[in-house]
Amino acid sequence: MESTPKKAPRSKFPALLVVALALVALVFVIWRVDSAPSTNDAYASADTIDVVPEVSGRIxxxxxxxxxxxxxxxxxFRIDPRPYEANLAKAxxxxxxxxxxxxxxxxxxxAQQFGADSVNAxxxxxxxxxxxxxxxxxxxxPLLKEGFVSAEDVDRARTAQRAAEADLNAVLLQAQSAASAVSGVDALVAQRAAVEADIALTKLHLEMATVRAPFDGRVISLKTSVGQFASTMRPIFxxxxxRHWYVIANFRETDLKNIRSGTPATIRLMSDSGKTFEGKVDSIGYGVLPDDGAWCWAACRKFLALLTGSALPSVFRSKSWSINLTRKCSASALRQSLILSRNNERAQLPAITGGQAAGVLS
Known part of the structure; x- marks a missing residue:
């Protein structure tokens, strides 16, 4: 009777190895997520200014x-300069x-000063x-009572005294007239300084009629045209x-233990995940966001302000970003998250990740 050979017991080592590798991978992923958190709830922003004319007039x-x-x-744009040119010509x-x-x-x-010396003499x-x-x-x-002089002699002395007083008063009036003339010139010189100030102000207004870009930028919210009357301090666009872009990202509070000011960050555009921008955490905002009904993000998220190391491309509204924080050295200072309260145009981005930040725009 032939005996059937027994099959050798199958080794359990490969299965255990696979399980061990899976556990190692799981631990690595958990460590990675914990040490380098990410989010796509982020916003790219840039500073804006309202362009307003400093003088009124028709565009x-x-x-x-x-x-x-x-x-x-x-x-x-240029405001009609003719009224200011006329004011300048008048001044x-x-x-x-x-x-x-x-x-x-x-x-x-x-002429009066020429005779001043003789007048004084x-x-x-x-x-x-x-x-x-x-x-x-x-x-x-007194000699009249003694009879040593006649009444006529006294009258002549009195007349001479009155004539001398009159001559003195006339000369004093002449001296005062010369002094008044000098004062009149001083008043005219002071008036000339006021006219010169008016001319300088009119030239400034004429210069303000031409408005130029104060920095590299992009025009938005333009709702006017040639012929519109522009009022002082009323925005045109x-x-x-x-020149400078920055990102404000929202993280769960539990993700912030490895994030602090100076932490390097990478920002990646979702529409082009192969392109990244390097940055650094500037600050973590105080307070929490209101409840928005998104799992455990409610009332436990904080602001994280980031700024890229290089200029971001032009960003329009309703764009998504992803930011990853990794442990990697990077320069570039970031803006404080409180900048959210400014009147800024910003593109909306959902997601960010801790240690180095990565952003993504779609």
Whole structure:
């Protein structure tokens, strides 16, 4: 009777190896997620300014269109300069007329000043004569009672004293007239300074009638055209500062233990996951977001502010990003998340990940 050979027992080592590798992979994934969290609930933002005219007038030239990129110094729009040119011409004419008036007055002053020395000498001479006449009268009057002088002598002394006083008063008036002429020139010179200030202000207004881009950016919310009357401090459109972009990401509070200011981050666009931007965590915002009904994210998420190390591309609304935080060195300072409260145009992005940040736009 033939015996059937027994099959060798199958080794359990391969199965155990597979299980062990799976456990190692699971532990690695858990460690990776814990040490380098990610999220796609993020927002890319840039600073914006409202472009407002500093002078009023009708727009005669509009050099940009909505969503147009501009460079620093590019012409944005021009307000009708004719009223300001007319004001400048009027102020300059006033200055020219005032200069002529000052010149004529100065000639008169110079003429009076030329005789100032003689006037002063005449004043001293008249004052001395008046004093002498007064002294003579004072000495003569007592002698009349003694009979040493006649009444006629006293009358002549009194007349001489009065004449000397009159001459002194006339010379003093002449001196005062010369001083008044000098004061008149000083007033005209002060008036000239005021006219020069008006001219400088009018030139500034004329310069403000031409509005140029203060930095590289993109025009948005343009809802005006040539012919529209622009009022002072009323926005014409908004200009996005495209030189600097930053990302604000939302993480669960439990993911923040490995995230702090200075943590390197990578931002990846969802529409082009192969392209990444390097950045660094700037700050973690205080407070939590309101309940939005999304699993355990309710009331336990905090803000995480990120800024890319290089300029992000133009980002429109309703775009998705993914940001991963990994342990990798990177430079570039990031903006504080409180910037959310500013009047910023931002693109909406859902997802971010801790240690280095990666963002994704779709």
């Amino acid at each position: 005669v030239e509009l050099a940009v269109t909505d969503n147009q990129a501009v460079k620093q110094g590019d012409l944005l 300059e004419a006033s200055l020219a007329a005032l200069d002529k008036q000052i010149m004529l007055t100065q000639r008169s002053v110079d 005449t004043v001293e001479k008249a004052r001395a004569a008046a004093k002498q006449a007064t002294d003579t009268l004072r000495r003569t009057e 908004t200009l996005i500062d495209t």
